[in-house]
Structures are given as structure tokens and as C-alpha cells.
Amino acid sequence: MSVPSPDSFVRDRRRGGPARAERDPRSVPSNGSRGSNGSGRPTGHDGDVTVLIVPPAAPSRPAAAPPQPEPHPGHHRTGDGRIRALLDYYRACVHREAVLDHLIELGVTDSATASPTHICLPAGAEALFSGAGEALQVPPEAGALLRRAERDGRPLRYGYPVVLLAPEADDGTGPGDVIDSRWRAAPLLVADVEVVPGTGESRVRAVSEPDINPALLRRAGITHPDELAALRGVLRQGNPEGARPHDAVVGDLEAKVRTLLTRLDTDRVDDILPRAMRGTLPQVYPRAGAHNVAMLFRAGPAANTAVEEEHPGTVAGLLADLDSGHRDGPRPGQAVGTALEALLEGELAAERSAADGGGAGGDAVPPVAAARLTEAQYAILRSAMRERLTAAAAPPGTGVDDLVDAVVRTAVVAGHTVLVAAAEESLLDRVVSRAGEAPGHLILRTGSPEHRTREIRSLERLAEQPPAAPEPAPHDGGLRDDWARVDSAWRSIDAIARNGHVLALLAEERDRMICLGWDPDVLFTSERGDPGYWLRRAERARGGGFVALAHRSAIRRELGVEPTPDNLRQLCRAAKVELDWRTALDRRGRVPRLTDLVADLEAAQACHRLSGASRLHSAVTRRAGQGRQALLNRLETLNWHHTTGWPGFAHLLAVVPAWAVGVGSARALPPQAGLFDLVVVAGADQCRMAEVLPLLYRAKRALVIGDPAQSAPPTLLEPAEERRLRGAAGPTWLERRPELAHGGSSAYRACAAATAAAGRPELWLDEHDRSHPAIAAVASRRCYGGRIAVATDPTRDRDTARESGAPPLESAMGGRAVEWRHFSGECEPVPGASAVNREEAYRVAVVLQELDGSLPEGAVVGVIAPFQPQWALLRRLVRRQRFRREVRVGGPEDFRGAEDGAVDVMVVSPTVAVGASARLADRAVGADQVWATALTRAVSRLIVVGDRVFWAGTDGPLRDLCASGHTGDGENAALRALRGALGERGAPFTPGPSFHGHAADLCVTAEAGQVLVLLDQAENGPELRRLMAHGDLLTRLSGHPSVCVPAWRCLHDPGSVAEEILHADPRER
Known part of the structure; x- marks a missing residue:
């Protein structure tokens, strides 16, 4: 049973009534589209946010941009106004990017109306891109497509030539002999179009400049901003159409299409002739590649989506979660006290947190962990339990699983509700698996029908448990005492370390004083007096009067030092150093032995883990015994009501407080502000802020974890278009928060910037235990400023290593951890500010064959290069051969995910060699994202195949690898x-x-x-x-x-x- 929408326009449309108003098919729905007052005007200050389109190329038909909403005075200065503006901005960006990333599904029609989603235009001459006309005549059968696009608010797009994309079947069936629903199409060149007013449905005109299809570029792996700008420059270069004959424009279009198809490694099935287009695509025996066909199609999600279509994990679901005018959307006015508010407030959030006593009072319960808890993990956990927003840097292999598990256990014991969201499904699976199964401590997955089935089984097991007698609130005195022992051992070891550091500094200073002739052992003896005595006399001797004269005489008489001003200053310095030295030595002699303290720490941590497990069991049992009715109500909702699953969820949290969901599936949870006491977002470096924002809205406190060495996820929006959307949302403050930009920053960086603005220090997981030490040391030095300590134990067997994410034995991978295979090939520039080195690629293929024959079964090999043409060539070479081991080839995007992207052996093809142009060399050396990916995803071996002479003279990570990872640090x-x-x-x-x-x-x-x-x-x-x-x-x-x-x-x-x-x-x- 679907929930009716409050939008009268949607109700009229579903009942077959007429539409209330015509909408620009390219506009993005905002608050006003779902919160209308019935007169066609938005209520309050909620207006339509529309995607601004580049003006048409032809000056004779200017197209005015749709009007932007006029916010009420102070709209962006108030907290809810900023949240509303940010929601509108992200919603516009997400919708527009979905339009740009649209692939046309072939062999299907709209299930609701049986209207086509696309139509091939009749054979003849191409009109729009070749400049033959300002408008395009469409066939009568396109009427259903145009009407459906107008009703749904979906943009219309035109493209030529059409590229057929064969299905990638994993079952080995192949693409088949006919075009079915598995096939996709994506025109090479695209433009937004609209129906020409006054022509009915017979003509459409372009309302944007031609562009290379961003969906094809992303599919090809071309996501670097420099490459995107250069390729668009190839398309847009040349004189305006009006300055050249039509034949010259057509010839130029043919040449550009051929260049772009070659650059994208796309076959030309037909001769691309704009003067003689074909009118249909082949339906039998199709071939992947470019066809000389033009197409009109609907792109992106519908602006007016039915509630039942807003599934978690879909673009429609995310858009609904960003729509403050939606019946089930966020309410900016209710975000007070949430992590979302903390994200926007910065310094004000810090002041409010201090006024509230530090948040939720994380000191009320000690931490609970199933594994050894380090000081760095505890610092992050403590902040997560106290602050509304915490950002933690977590390089790969530093124990994110352990941290998340400890945070969840601590929150459950504290009586809080907690949600774990992650970009990697494998991380969620590991976290859920570590928690356990019902009726014990468990974390329930949600977000898909499969997860709902598992949830039902888990809840049934909980409901089957016999009702337990009410128990008093468990006493956590034992847990507190055990944690106090751990904390005491930490403090004692810290005191020894700090005192030893002070002693080392003082020892160096004493040596310098001795070299200058001021030996403390000679000056400050038991007969002459201690250094404190002479420090006081020397300070008084530096004064004036008879008292100072008496002190100077004593210094001359007893120490044999002439009391000149310089000598008195040196004497004060020597006495102060010796006094501090003896004090530190005395302090050192009164502390227990370090080995005893370490043993006490290990024993205390073991006891703390046992008491934590007991306390967690008591908390879980007590919750389950008091919530049987909530379990039964939830089961009835899931079994009998085909709804969102939201009814009764808040009551269920009292019984099952820990949940897990994919980052993009927050729509599976009720859109209630502060629904969870704590939300943990892992892998936030792989997410945009638009995806994480609905999670922060549902969180009273949030812990956002990410890898600071990873760049923001790539965006398909051009910078100019993104700036226009940002300006429409609120230029006065978004310009001052560049980390909140949709395409310029990850969710982790945005949250880290907010916590830094609040005056809180950076929090890091700083112990690495996965990659080979030689590789991890270079990664720590080059990617993380030397913050990471390497604690990898390479003696673990391969099976244990696979389970824990740590490397197997070095000998199992058959070679040195860091190796450089010198080879110098010719670096050839290609269109799009890129390059390829064919000889180097063939040498990499030889290395892969060698590895395939020597590596153990199940090993995974990765190949990465800084330029897309280079790894595209390598991918073709790999596909031509049969490898027994899995070989992954690509750029940084193909190795995203700290665990999912990890490989046993990483082979690097740096591409650039001696003789390359300065522009290519600078871009390759500065490809920090590529080198960070290679260093942080390689587990056991890292092999570079390239020009060692060139890279040894650069200043980057590969320079370290030229020396096999060793540095020339000076001797202490x-x-x-x-x-x-x-x-x-x-x-x-x-x-x-x-x-x-x-x-x-x-x-x-x-x-x-x-x-x-x-x-x-x-x-x-x-x-x-x-x-x-x-x-x-x-x-x-x-x-x-x-x-x-x-x-x-x-x-x-x-x-x-x-x-x-x-x-x-x-x-x-």
C-alpha cells in the first residue's frame, strides 16, 4: 500500500487530471514542487531550484535561463535557511549529474505508460551539431516521448552518433544475437533540447552547447579534470559556425568525432557521415561501437517521482532525502542539535557543545572493545561519544574495523542507538559479522529486500526467546575499575617516555655546556653546594647593590668563576640545566620498571575485554527482555505491509540499538532528525557530502572516518555549471566553505574542515598492520607526513593474512617488497592532455606473465598508471592473454576502497620517460592520487616498470622507490x-x-x-x-x-x- 503524496499536481497526474502548470523539462524539483499552496506559487521561501543551462551556440535563438528562487531576507543567515540552501544545492547537483550520467536502456519501454524512453531520428542529414538548422524536425511517433518527459519533468537530450555498449555478462553467455534489455546506448555528442514553442510536438531546439557525453567519459575512466577540460576543448575549438561554410562545419564535425572515438577506444561500426545518417539501430547481430544514428531520449530521474519508486540506494531515493519540501523529507527547522547543524556551524558548534557540557557525556561509561584498544582509537572513541561531529583520519590498514566495532559496543553499553554506514559493502559485512547473531549482540543490516529478509529472521530469533524477568540496571563498577587500570598503565608509560625525552634534551645541553668549559659535575659538588643553591646566588649576583656584590664575591671565591655579566649568565644556564637534569633523574628512579608496566598494561587490557564482554551481554539481555512487543510489531510491519518499513522503527531501536546501512541507502531509515544517538560513517573519503548529509541529519552525533590521502570522488559537472548551482543556493556563505562543494571535496574532508574550524585537534589512527613494512614506510612518509607507525607482522600465513587484511609471508610472493624494473620507452602525447608509452606497456605485460607463473594461487595483481590511455592499453593487453591469477588494471577509481581495492602485488607503469614534454612530466610527477593509490593498496609487493633515470631526478614517491624504499636519514x-x-x-x-x-x-x-x-x-x-x-x-x-x-x-x-x-x-x- 503506497503512501499518498500531498502534492496536488502529483495527485492530479495519477488520476489523469490536467497538469497545473508547464515546467521546464530540465528543471530540478525543489521544495516548492512538493510543498505548493495550490496556487502554483511556492509557500514561504521555498522556491524551485533549476539547473542552469549553457546558452545556445546560435545567437539567433537565445534561450533565457529559468528564474532562480528569491530567498526571503536572512534566508541564508539562519541555521535552517543554510540547511535548506545546502539541501537545494546538493539536490540540484545530484539531479543534474544523474542526467549527465544517463545510459539509455535498449529493448525496454516505460513500464507505467508503455511510452518509449528514446527514439532514433529518421535517416537524413544531421541538423543541430552540423549547423544545418536551428531546430530539429521530430517524427510523429516521438510525441509520446515528449509528452512523458514533460509530465515527469525529465530533461530531453539529443545525441549523435550513438555508441552501442555491449553487456558485460559474468556468466559467459556473451552479448547475444539481438538487442535486449542488457544493451545500453550513449551518444558520443549530446545537448539538452526543448520543444520549440508554438510548433506542437514537431520541432525541438538545442538549449545547450554540444558536449562529449559525460557518461561515456566516465565509462572509459576519463575523470581527471585536466583530461575532461582538454577533451572538451577538442570539441569546442575552431571558429563559430557562422564564420565558415556549412561543408567546412560538417567536415570539422566528422574529424572531431573520429578523433574522439579513437581517443575513447571506440570502434566505428558505420562511417560517421553527418550528411547521411541512418534511421535505426540494428536489432539483430548488433555490434558494439559507434553507429551513424541520431537519437532523442529522456535522461535522468523523474522530477515527480512516486513515493513507492524512491527506493534506498537509488538516485530518486537520494533526491527525496534532500528535498525539504517532500512529505517524508528532511525538516531544516528540526536539525537543531544534530551532526548536520555542527557541520555548518563550525566555531559556533564548539561554543554550543561546551555550553551543553561536552555533548552526550561520553565519560559516563568506559569504552568496550573486543580487541586491544590503542590510545589513538580511544581518543577517537571518546570524542565520538562526546562531540556532535568527529572526523578521524584512517589510512588503510590502521584498524578501522576494530575502531567501528569498539564504538558500536561502547554505544550499546551506554544505552545509545548507533548506526554504521559505509561506502564498502565488505566493511559492513565484516562489522556485522564481528558483532554476532541474535539473541546476543548484533548489528542489523537494512537498505535492500535481501537485508529485510535477514532482519525478519533475526527478529524472529529474538522474539522466540522466553521473556526474562526484569533485571536491575547492571552495575559497571568492574568495567570502570579495569579501564582505570588500563588508563593508569598508559599514564605511567607516558610519564616514563616524556621524562626520557626531557633527559635526552638535557643530556645534549649538558654536553654543550661541558664543551664550553662549564662542567656541572665539577661546579656543583656536595662540598660546594647543589645547583639550585648556586642558581639562586647567580641570579642575585646579576643585580645591583651591596647584596649582589657579596654574591659575586662568593662566586669568585668558592667556584673560581670571574663574575662577569657573560659568566653569570652562563652560570645561571648551567645551574638550571643541572637542576632540571637531577630532578628528572630522581623522577626516573622512582617509577616502576618499563617491562613491568607493559606487563601490567597487557593484563589490564585482557581483564577490561572480559568485563566489557560481560557488561555488553547484560545490556543486550536487558534490552531484549523489555521489548518483546516492539519486536512483534516490527515483524508484523515487515511481513504484511509492503511499505518503507518505517512504522514502529523508533520503538524497535529500544530493543535493537545497532544498525548498518550503505551510505547511499539512508532512505531505508525514517527521515527523522536525530533518530540515532550516534552515526558512524566509514570510508567517507569515497563519498560526496550529498550522500552523507541525510545520515548527519539522522544523527545527534556523528563519527566520520576517511583516508586523507584520497581525493574527492570525481564529478561529471563542469566547474562553471557547479558554480552556477552553488551561486543559486547561496553565494554569500558557500563561497567561504569550499569544502562543501559538490565536486571539489569528499565528505571526510568537509567534516574534517568543520572540526578544525571548531578548534579541535586532528584525530588519527596511526598504527598500520597490513602492508609490507618497506611499502608502508614509504606510504607513511609520502602520503601521511610520517604519522603512521608500521607494525605489520609478515610471518603470518597466507590464510590468516587473507582474513585479517595483512600480508602473507614475503617468500610466498616470491620477490623483494619494493622493486624497480628499469625500462625507457617513448612517451607519446595523445589528445586530452594525456600520454601513452607503448613499449613500457608491453614490458609490463611481460612482467605480468612472469608474476602469473610465480605467484601463489589466489593472489591478486593490480596495474596502475597515471594516464588513462596507458592503463587502457594495458587493459587491452591483459584481456588478450589468459592469466591464472586475477589481474586488475585501471586508474585510482578502479582501486577505490581501503580493503576492496587492495591487491597482493601492485605493478606501476609511470609512463613518462626521458624526453617527454614538460607538461606531461609535471602532470605525471604531480599525480599524487595515483601514487597514493599504488602505495596504499599494495599489500606484499610493489613493482615499478619504467624509466628509473627520469624518476630518480624527480621529487615524489617514485624517487623513494628508486632507492628501494630506503632513505638516507642522518645518524642520531x-x-x-x-x-x-x-x-x-x-x-x-x-x-x-x-x-x-x-x-x-x-x-x-x-x-x-x-x-x-x-x-x-x-x-x-x-x-x-x-x-x-x-x-x-x-x-x-x-x-x-x-x-x-x-x-x-x-x-x-x-x-x-x-x-x-x-x-x-x-x-x-
Whole structure:
């Protein structure tokens, strides 16, 4: 049973009544289209937002742009006005992009009216693009198409020549002998058209300039802004049509079409002759490629979509979720206190959060986690439980699954409702799988009919449980105590690390003072007095009067220092350094041993996990025992009512508080402001803000997680068109928030900018445990500013690695982790600011054959290049051969997703070589997105096939790979002192030994055998804890004991440290 729409126009149309007003078929519906007052005028300040179209090329038929809505005074200054403007802007962009990305379905008609979705124009001469006429005569059979487009508010488009796209069947059946519903069509050149007024339905005219079909460009993988602009420049170059004869215009059109088809690697099935078009497409034995046919078609979603057609995961569903005038759309006035409001407020959001006591009070319950919780994860979790908007940077392999699982468990124990949304289906599957099944802790998936079936089964299992007796609210004292032990161990280790860092700085300063002749051990003895005593006397001696004179005399008499102004200043400095040094040493001697603290931390974390699991079980059992009626009501709704599934959902949240949904499927959930206490959005770097905005509206608090090294998802909108849409929504403030632009920023970057404006520090997941250390180290240095610590254990077997996302044994992949195969080919420029290197591509194909024969079964190989023609050529070469291993070829978009895009071996074809033009070289070197993708998606091996001479002279990630990932960092002063002490004692040592990609500072041959030495330069607790874990990992990898030596001791007394390494128990730290 469908929910009736309040729109009288929609009601009239469904009942067969006349339409109330004519609409521009290219306009995008906004608030007024669903919230009319019956007079044809929008109520309040809700107006129509229309897509602005480029003026027609022919000056003799100017087309006026539809009027833009006039907002009421202060519309964009109020909170709800800004939200409304942002919704209208995103809705216009999403609708227009859907029009541009439209592929024509062949072999189908409109199911509701049996009207065609497209029509081939009669044979003859092409008129619009060749300049033969200002309008196009359409056949009578196109009337149904035109009428349906006008009723639905769907734009009409014209295109020539038509490119047939064969179905990509996975079952091996092939495209078949006839055109069926699996085939798609996309004209190469397209333009928006409209019916010429006063001609009935017999003529249409262009209302935009010709453009290369963006849908074809995206399908070909051409999404880089420079390439898009260059290809459009190829089409639009030349003199205006009026300045040349018609034959010259036609010839120029033929030449441009041939150039573009070649660039898109599209076969010409017909001779493309604008003077002699064919009138139909072949229905039997079709061939994919360009056909000399022109087509008129409806594009994009209908402006007036029925409620039952607004399915989750569709463009229509997203448009409804962005329509504040929709009966079931967002209400800007109700967004107060939501994460969406925090996104727009910035500094004001921070002030309001402070006034409210920090949000929801995340300190009310300690964290709950099934795995080991790191300091970085806890910092993000704590912020998510307190702040209305939290942005967390999560490079691939840093434990997003663990973080999301811990956030969900903590929220459930705290009595909050939580929603997990992700761009990757695999991430949602893993999160749901880790949670468990009913009747225990579970996360329910929603968003599709398949998920609804699973939800019914889970709810039935919950309802079948016998009613439990009411239990008192569980006491979480044990959980709090265990977490207090973890926090105490963290603080103690942090104190040791910070004190050690201070000691190292003071040791360097003491050495400098000694070199200048101010030896603290000589000046400040027990007989002469402590440094604090002489610091006070020296400071007073720098004054005036008889008292200062007496102090200067004492300094001369007792210390033997001439009290000149410079000497007094140096004495103050030496005394202060020595006082701080002795204080830090005393502090160091009063703390427990580091090894004991690490053991206490591990024990406390184990107890905390057990108590957290017990507390979670109690919370889940208590909820289920109190919500049996809500379960039965929900089951009745799902089984008997074919609706959206919204009725009774809010009551169900009291029983099942944790849910999961795809980012684009928020429409599966009731459009209620603040429906969930917490919404977690993972993979937000792969999403536009328009997709995440409905989730923030449903969230009181939101945690947005993304990879900062990934760029925004590509957009099909031209920059000028996007700017016009933005200006129509509210130029006075959107211009100051460029991160909210539809095509210029990802959802993660937009939320990160908002949290930065609120004055909150960046939050990072900073421990990597997936890729080979040699690869991950370059990625950390080049993509993340060295923030990421690499903790990958390469000794895991392949099956375990596959399950955890970590790499298998190095030997299993049969080669070095980072390898450069030098080859220099000719870099040829191609139209569209791009290039191809054919010799290099053929050499890559040889490398792929070699890998296919040596890699273990099930391995996945990726091939990436900075230019689309290069990876398109590589893709053709791969398809011609039969590989036993899966080989993925493409650009960054083909490897999107931190987990879905990961490959065991990544092969890079950098394309540019010595002799390439400066323009191509600059673009290749600056292709940060390509190099970030190669570095962060390669798990076990990274192979570069290209001109090593050229890339060694550049400043980019490939320069590091030329040196096999090693850097020439200067030697530390503490390490230099330790090496000198070992050399004086004749102890053999090896600097920088590496084991499976993990390096130690020294490998010393001691009395008991070889010992690995790690220099402790940690500035805080997390760094020190990771250093200890690194030592344990090196011991497992090498079989040699490891020892961590403080840098301050190496600076202060390197001889004693060397003696301890050579003679003492290496496990004593």
C-alpha cells in the first residue's frame, strides 16, 4: 500500500487530471514542487531550484535561463535557511549529474505508460551539431516521448552518433544475437533540447552547447579534470559556425568525432557521415561501437517521482532525502542539535557543545572493545561519544574495523542507538559479522529486500526467546575499575617516555655546556653546594647593590668563576640545566620498571575485554527482555505491509540499538532528525557530502572516518555549471566553505574542515598492520607526513593474512617488497592532455606473465598508471592473454576502497620517460592520487616498470622507490655515541639490520650471541609502547634478543650502556 503524496499536481497526474502548470523539462524539483499552496506559487521561501543551462551556440535563438528562487531576507543567515540552501544545492547537483550520467536502456519501454524512453531520428542529414538548422524536425511517433518527459519533468537530450555498449555478462553467455534489455546506448555528442514553442510536438531546439557525453567519459575512466577540460576543448575549438561554410562545419564535425572515438577506444561500426545518417539501430547481430544514428531520449530521474519508486540506494531515493519540501523529507527547522547543524556551524558548534557540557557525556561509561584498544582509537572513541561531529583520519590498514566495532559496543553499553554506514559493502559485512547473531549482540543490516529478509529472521530469533524477568540496571563498577587500570598503565608509560625525552634534551645541553668549559659535575659538588643553591646566588649576583656584590664575591671565591655579566649568565644556564637534569633523574628512579608496566598494561587490557564482554551481554539481555512487543510489531510491519518499513522503527531501536546501512541507502531509515544517538560513517573519503548529509541529519552525533590521502570522488559537472548551482543556493556563505562543494571535496574532508574550524585537534589512527613494512614506510612518509607507525607482522600465513587484511609471508610472493624494473620507452602525447608509452606497456605485460607463473594461487595483481590511455592499453593487453591469477588494471577509481581495492602485488607503469614534454612530466610527477593509490593498496609487493633515470631526478614517491624504499636519514647523536663506545671495546656491530622489512638500529655481537639494539627516542607513551612491541616483533622475526636503550643514557654515559649490552642479560631493559 503506497503512501499518498500531498502534492496536488502529483495527485492530479495519477488520476489523469490536467497538469497545473508547464515546467521546464530540465528543471530540478525543489521544495516548492512538493510543498505548493495550490496556487502554483511556492509557500514561504521555498522556491524551485533549476539547473542552469549553457546558452545556445546560435545567437539567433537565445534561450533565457529559468528564474532562480528569491530567498526571503536572512534566508541564508539562519541555521535552517543554510540547511535548506545546502539541501537545494546538493539536490540540484545530484539531479543534474544523474542526467549527465544517463545510459539509455535498449529493448525496454516505460513500464507505467508503455511510452518509449528514446527514439532514433529518421535517416537524413544531421541538423543541430552540423549547423544545418536551428531546430530539429521530430517524427510523429516521438510525441509520446515528449509528452512523458514533460509530465515527469525529465530533461530531453539529443545525441549523435550513438555508441552501442555491449553487456558485460559474468556468466559467459556473451552479448547475444539481438538487442535486449542488457544493451545500453550513449551518444558520443549530446545537448539538452526543448520543444520549440508554438510548433506542437514537431520541432525541438538545442538549449545547450554540444558536449562529449559525460557518461561515456566516465565509462572509459576519463575523470581527471585536466583530461575532461582538454577533451572538451577538442570539441569546442575552431571558429563559430557562422564564420565558415556549412561543408567546412560538417567536415570539422566528422574529424572531431573520429578523433574522439579513437581517443575513447571506440570502434566505428558505420562511417560517421553527418550528411547521411541512418534511421535505426540494428536489432539483430548488433555490434558494439559507434553507429551513424541520431537519437532523442529522456535522461535522468523523474522530477515527480512516486513515493513507492524512491527506493534506498537509488538516485530518486537520494533526491527525496534532500528535498525539504517532500512529505517524508528532511525538516531544516528540526536539525537543531544534530551532526548536520555542527557541520555548518563550525566555531559556533564548539561554543554550543561546551555550553551543553561536552555533548552526550561520553565519560559516563568506559569504552568496550573486543580487541586491544590503542590510545589513538580511544581518543577517537571518546570524542565520538562526546562531540556532535568527529572526523578521524584512517589510512588503510590502521584498524578501522576494530575502531567501528569498539564504538558500536561502547554505544550499546551506554544505552545509545548507533548506526554504521559505509561506502564498502565488505566493511559492513565484516562489522556485522564481528558483532554476532541474535539473541546476543548484533548489528542489523537494512537498505535492500535481501537485508529485510535477514532482519525478519533475526527478529524472529529474538522474539522466540522466553521473556526474562526484569533485571536491575547492571552495575559497571568492574568495567570502570579495569579501564582505570588500563588508563593508569598508559599514564605511567607516558610519564616514563616524556621524562626520557626531557633527559635526552638535557643530556645534549649538558654536553654543550661541558664543551664550553662549564662542567656541572665539577661546579656543583656536595662540598660546594647543589645547583639550585648556586642558581639562586647567580641570579642575585646579576643585580645591583651591596647584596649582589657579596654574591659575586662568593662566586669568585668558592667556584673560581670571574663574575662577569657573560659568566653569570652562563652560570645561571648551567645551574638550571643541572637542576632540571637531577630532578628528572630522581623522577626516573622512582617509577616502576618499563617491562613491568607493559606487563601490567597487557593484563589490564585482557581483564577490561572480559568485563566489557560481560557488561555488553547484560545490556543486550536487558534490552531484549523489555521489548518483546516492539519486536512483534516490527515483524508484523515487515511481513504484511509492503511499505518503507518505517512504522514502529523508533520503538524497535529500544530493543535493537545497532544498525548498518550503505551510505547511499539512508532512505531505508525514517527521515527523522536525530533518530540515532550516534552515526558512524566509514570510508567517507569515497563519498560526496550529498550522500552523507541525510545520515548527519539522522544523527545527534556523528563519527566520520576517511583516508586523507584520497581525493574527492570525481564529478561529471563542469566547474562553471557547479558554480552556477552553488551561486543559486547561496553565494554569500558557500563561497567561504569550499569544502562543501559538490565536486571539489569528499565528505571526510568537509567534516574534517568543520572540526578544525571548531578548534579541535586532528584525530588519527596511526598504527598500520597490513602492508609490507618497506611499502608502508614509504606510504607513511609520502602520503601521511610520517604519522603512521608500521607494525605489520609478515610471518603470518597466507590464510590468516587473507582474513585479517595483512600480508602473507614475503617468500610466498616470491620477490623483494619494493622493486624497480628499469625500462625507457617513448612517451607519446595523445589528445586530452594525456600520454601513452607503448613499449613500457608491453614490458609490463611481460612482467605480468612472469608474476602469473610465480605467484601463489589466489593472489591478486593490480596495474596502475597515471594516464588513462596507458592503463587502457594495458587493459587491452591483459584481456588478450589468459592469466591464472586475477589481474586488475585501471586508474585510482578502479582501486577505490581501503580493503576492496587492495591487491597482493601492485605493478606501476609511470609512463613518462626521458624526453617527454614538460607538461606531461609535471602532470605525471604531480599525480599524487595515483601514487597514493599504488602505495596504499599494495599489500606484499610493489613493482615499478619504467624509466628509473627520469624518476630518480624527480621529487615524489617514485624517487623513494628508486632507492628501494630506503632513505638516507642522518645518524642520531645518541646512536653515534653508542657506536663509538662499542668500537672502543672492540665489539663487532652491524648498523641498521633489517628482517622482513623491520629494522633495528644496531646488531651487536655480544658474549651471549647477537643482540638487536633499539634506540629509545620516544616522546610519549604510545611511541614507547610501539617501540617495545617493535622489539618483540624483531625478536620473533630474527631469533635474536632485542634491547631498548634510552637515548639519554647513550648521550650521558655511552660506555656503561655498551658494557650492559655486551655483558648483561639482553632482556633487561
